[in-house]
Amino acid sequence: xxxxxxxxxxxxxxxxxxxxxxxxxxxxxxxxxxxxxxxxxxxxxxxxxxxxxxxxxxxxxxxxxxxxxxxxxxxxxxxxxxxxxxxxxxxxxxxxxxxxxxxxxxxxxxxxxxxxxxxxxxxxxxxxxxxxxxxxxxxxxxxxxxxxxxxxxxxxxxxxxxxxxxxxxxxxxxxxxxxxxxxxxxxxxxxxxxxxxxxxxxxxxxxxxxxxxxxxxxxxxxxxxxxxxxxxxxxxxxxxxxxxxxxxxxxxxxxxxxxxxxxxxxxxxxxxxxxxxxxxxxxxxxxxxxxxxxxxxxxxxxxxxxxxxxxxxxxxxxx
Numbered sequence: 235x236x237x238x239x240x241x242x243x244x245x246x247x248x249x250x251x252x253x254x255x256x257x258x259x260x261x262x263x264x265x266x267x268x269x270x271x272x273x274x275x276x277x278x279x280x281x282x283x284x285x286x287x288x289x290x291x292x293x294x295x296x297x298x299x300x301x302x303x304x305x306x307x308x309x310x311x312x313x314x315x316x317x318x319x320x321x322x323x324x325x326x327x328x329x330x331x332x333x334x335x336x337x338x339x340x341x342x343x344x345x346x347x348x349x350x351x352x353x354x355x356x357x358x359x360x361x362x363x364x365x366x367x368x369x370x371x372x373x374x375x376x377x378x379x380x381x382x383x384x385x386x387x388x389x390x391x392x393x394x395x396x397x398x399x400x401x402x403x404x405x406x407x408x409x410x411x412x413x414x415x416x417x418x419x420x421x422x423x424x425x426x427x428x429x430x431x432x433x434x435x436x437x438x439x440x441x442x443x444x445x446x447x448x449x450x451x452x453x454x455x456x457x458x459x460x461x462x463x464x465x466x467x468x469x470x471x472x473x474x475x476x477x478x479x480x481x482x483x484x485x486x487x488x489x490x491x492x493x494x495x496x497x498x499x500x501x502x503x504x505x506x507x508x509x510x511x512x513x514x515x516x517x518x519x520x521x522x523x524x525x526x527x528x529x530x531x532x533x534x535x536x537x538x539x540x541x542x543x544x545x546x547x548x549x550x551x552x553x
Contacts, residue, residue, distance in 0.1 A: 250544070251530045252490065253497040253537055254523060255436070256516070257283040257416065258504060259341055259393060262290050262313055264320060266504035266513070267327045273517055274336065277524050280531035282336045285393040285416070286328070288343030289314045291366040293321050293374045300362065302344040303355035310344035311395075315374075322380045325370065329383040337533035338384055339391040340412070349400040356406035364389075391534050393417050393501075397438075397451075404431045413538050416499070419451055422489055423496045426541060434538050438499050441486045444478050452486060453501040454479075454512040472511050479515035480522075487523060497537060 261267065261284050274282060289310050292300055294317065298308040315321050332338055342348070343363050348356060364386035366373065371381040392407050394417040407415050408431035420437030427435050440449040443457060445465040450456035457479060461468055468475045483500060490496050502516055523529050532540075 249495050249528075251528050252487070252495055252523075252526075253540065254487070254529060254531045255283065255497055255499050255534055255537055256280075256520065256531060257285060257339075257393070257499075257501050257534065259285045259287075259395075259501060260312060260345070260503050260505065261286045261341070262315065263504040264316075264323060264327075267324065269513070271327050271330055273520075274331070274334070277520065278334075280520060280524055281533045281536060282331070282531075283339055283391070283533045283535075284328075284331065284337065285339045285341035285391075287312055287341045287345055287395075288363040288366045289345070290324060291315060291370055291373070293318055296373055296375070299373055300343060300366070302346055302362075303348075303351060303358055305344065305346065310346075312345040318374060318376065321370075321374050322376060325376075325380055325382055332382075332384045332388070335533075337391070337535050338389060339393065339416075339534065340389050341393055342395055345395040347396050347398045348394060348403070349398040351400060351402060353402040353406040353409070356402060357410060360392075360406070360410040390414070390538075391416060404429060404433060407431070408433050414534055416501075416534060422452075422486055423494055425494075425496045426537070428541075434541065436497075436499055436534060436537070438501055439486060441482055443482050451501075452483070452499060454503055454507060454516070455505070457482070457512065458507040469508055472509055475508060475511045476515045476518070479512055480518050483515070483519040484522065487519075491529075 289312055292314050294314045297314045301307040315324060340363055342359050367386045390412060391414045392412045397417050399417050414434035414436055416436040418435055418437040420439060422439040422441060424437060429435050438451040438453055441452050442449055443460060446460050447464060448460045450460040487498055490498055524531055
């Protein structure tokens with residue numbers, strides 16, 4: 235329905251494709267893994283990024299193998315991976331995504347607020363994450379054919395839980411060998427930048443939301459919070475809620491598409507904030523834009539590769 239509103243890109247100057255990066259944080263819930271796998275299989279040209287929490291790699295009964303920085307052993311702020319059979323199913327789905335070209339990235343392990351952590355604490359958390367990935371079968375007592383198709387070497391990017399950062403994070407992310415950090419906020423038309431630590435910085439955008447004064451980040455949780463505070467009646471009408479979210483994402487898309495073609499960044503969670511309204515809205519948005527030849531739904535690492543092969547962003551944008 236929204237495709238007709240886009241029609242033609244600006245003429246008179248050469249523009250890069252419109253890159254759209256859709257990602258998910260946490261990623262514990264199997265119901266959402268199943269739903270997004272079915273969706274991605276229907277649209278085989280799209281690529282998604284999953285910032286997977288390390289608790290996904292450890293069953294409930296093996297949770298004592300994890301000890302977060304300064305935390306009790308076996309404790310996390312989100313739940314662990316569940317039963318052995320759930321661990322097997324999650325591995326199958328993760329493998330299906332990875333082998334199809336989607337990205338598995340890091341969301342740390344225990345979903346703790348690390349704003350006050352030292353670089354050493356961050357690195358310890360990253361190292362623990364790697365061990366959970368690389369020892370998935372052994373840690374969870376699974377069979378040899380029930381492991382992951384990827385290892386820690388394949389995980390190239392990071393997003394901080396709560397988007398909570400501190401001065402020690404960037405050097406720790408760089409020291410660990412990640413290529414990018416996606417924990418920041420910025421303008422809708424801002425291009426990613428390469429910082430002094432050699433990290434690409436990807437930013438969620440502040441976007442207008444109908445019926446609200448605040449401009450939340452382009453993330454389902456942030457939209458949910460602002461709507462709860464400023465437009466709580468919308469939750470009594472799921473269709474209106476869904477339409478409002480689709481409209482906000484489409485307006486963000488069109489601002490960049492008809493502007494400087496800066497990449498679109500949208501982040502969601504597997505958490506059900508309002509009867510799957512945000513999930514349905516995101517699926518509708520993706521379906522509406524994926525039909526265009528000049529739109530590329532890519533992973534963060536695919537965007538890194540594009541940026542590193544290209545001219546500076548201002549030249550790419552024709553500015």
